[in-house]
Each structure stands twice: as C-alpha cells, then as structure tokens.
Amino acid sequence: MSLMADPPGADRLSVRVRRGTSAWHDAAQRSGFLDALAAGRLGWEAYADLTAQHWFVYEALESAATTMADDPVVATFLFPELRRLPSLEADLRFLYGANWLDQATALPATTVYCTRLRDVAFRAATGFVAHQYTRYIGDLSGGQYLGPAIARAYGLPSPDGHRFFHFAGVEPASFKAHYRGLLDGVPWSYPQQNEFIAEVAEAYRLNIGVLTELHHKWS
Template sequence: MTSISDPPATVPPATVSARLRAATAVAHEQAESSPFIDDLMSGRLDVDAYAGLAQQLLFVYRALEDVGDRLAGDAVADAVRDEKLRRVPRLTADLAALGVDVDALTPSPAVAAYVSAIEATVADPARYVAHHYTRYLGDLSGGQVVAHRMRQHYGVDDAALTFYAFDIDKLKRYKDSYRDSLDALPLDADGVDRLVDEAIGAFGHNQALFADLAADRG
C-alpha cells in the first residue's frame, strides 16, 4: 500500500516526441551552453568562428542526407525525410559566400566520430531518426536565432546564411507536424528506446564538435 509519505510515481511521457524532449533536455542545455556556442552567440568571436562551425556541419549534413537517401522507402525513415529540409546545397553555397574551398576541408576528430555514428544508423532507421530530429528540428528552432545573431554581431550577409532559410511557410506548424510524425512512428518499445538513446548520444556528439572548435581557437 502507498503511504501518504511516499513520493509520487514517475509517469513516463505518453508520446515519442514528449519522451525525446524530456530525455534530451539536460544534454540539449549542455550543448547550447558550451563555451564555444556561448561565445559565438554573445558576439565574442568573429566571422571565422562561424565559418569554422559551418565547415564542420557540412560533414554532418552530408552524412545525414546520404544515409537518408539510402533509407528512402523505409517506413520509419520516410516519416521524417523531406526534401524541404535538405541542407547540403545551401551549406555549400554559404561556405562559398564566405570564401571557403569546401574541397580542401577535413573533419575534426569529433566530427569524424559524429559522421561514423550517423553512417552506422543505416542499419537501424530508428536511430537515424534520432539524428534527423536532433539536427533538423534544432535548425528550425534555435537555428533561426543563430542566423539573427550572426547578422547582428558579425555582419554576416544573408548570402552566407541560407542554411537557416527554409522553404516552409509556417515553421511552427511544420514543427508540430514533425512531432506528430514522430508520435506515429511504426516502432515497438525497443525501437523507441533505441531512438531516445541515440538522440542523447547525438547531443553528445554536438558537444564534442563545439569542444573541438574551441580547442582550434586556443
């Protein structure tokens, strides 16, 4: 029997999207508060710092979109895949606008590990969705703030910020629909567990990416 002094039972979130949000809350906050991101968003760095971030993200999105293409036709992956989200062409154009030779780029150690983790999800679409959720939903949300701060603090031209521009009419409506798609994923309990665990790990990869960028700047 439960006594009056017993703590209330913890009820797990009812939906996949709610569970993802709850499970990644701490990792998300840690990634956003990393020293590199805090300095970049506060105006304490420079355009080169933003360019360095964009360069490393190119490898991440190449992997995301390559694996997504390979998973085309899979019911789980297709639930979130959308051509409107494709970022590699825009990121490549942004880097060209910043004067970066994309053919000369190499991934940092953290990004190489991040790419390997994404590539491994071709064998498990549930885990692929975790990386898709972590990056693209972030771009549709906090990414819009990043673009504003890059203009505000460093005068980055819109021609170098097309990565954050989406051909989507109502971003909130789209994000709500995306979460509905997560909630309707054809996954069993084990599949959802793998998705959530991979999402937590994805935020860890982003933290490592930011740490590499900070180390490169001394």
C-alpha cells in the first residue's frame, strides 16, 4: 500500500500556518457577536465597544512595530498602509465624541490579549509577525465583508465610523498573496516556524476571548 504524498508546496510556511490554525480561524469566523452586529441586532454601543477593544489591541501591536522596526525580519513586514490606529481614532471620535478616550475601557479579555502582545511581539520576530498576520490578514479577509455590513446595519455615512475597515491603496487579494510570499521567504528554522504557528493559534484564541466577552456583555 502506498502512502499519499503531501501536495507540492505543503511545507511552505504560508501553507503550514493555514493548515495548523484552521480550527482556530474557523472558530473566530463563527463569532455570534460579529454575526449579530452585521445583522444590526445589537445597539450601536456594542459596535462602539468593539471599536474601542480594537484600539487597545492595535495600540499594542503598532507600538511593537515601532520597537521592532530594526529587526530584519520584522522590517520586511512593515507596511505603513496597514496602520489602523489613525482610522480607529477617527472612528472613535465619530462614535463617542472628542472625549472618546475617557469612554473607551478595555475588557478583561482585551487586557489579557494586550499583555500577551507585550510579552511576545516586542521581543521576537516570530511573535510580532504572528500577531500582525492574524490581525491584518483577517482585516483584509472577513473584515472586508464585516465593514460594509455594519455600515448598512447602523446607517453609518461613508466612511465615518467605519474607517477601520478601509485600506486606502490596498487591493486585498493581491496584498495577501504578496504577504504569504514574504512568509515563505522568511529564513526561520523549523522550530521557529512552529513557534510562529503556535503564536498565530494563540492570537486567534485571544481574539475569540474578546469577542466572547463582548457577546456576553451586549447580547
């Protein structure tokens, strides 16, 4: 009896990470909270709260990008057009007003998420790229459906209140293909690749924790 060989390219990091984290990715996609938002079944305050939680996460992640910018691997993955903090802050000003920072409060699950980011993304390229990959590739995937759905559900004028989902000058499919090509070229050892894949799974788990807490709070 012959064993079926892996398809060509199965050892590429971009393939390994998708295969190794598919269960976590699928679980994140099944968020009842995001489904309820997209359908307009929750008050606008629930969407504003999600936006606030995003701000805390991206503040940590984009601070890590600044700290790690001299790392040769991290430098390969730094794209100014991906930065979300300016868009999030504009959204929060629209949703909460000028004193938005006084009203934005990190949920316990968000605090755990940010603590993990500060533990791993500021110290090692594997940690930084894992969290960057999970956030931005997700934003350029499901986020491209979620943003317009939320705008329709809550009557948000374009682009006020949902700038977070707009990536000026970025074509999602082309960018994701380019990003995966960069992943495949990273000179990491197999153990480092495994560390990266494990941290992507952890990032998905942490994100699910935030969404679950939001669901319990607003449903």
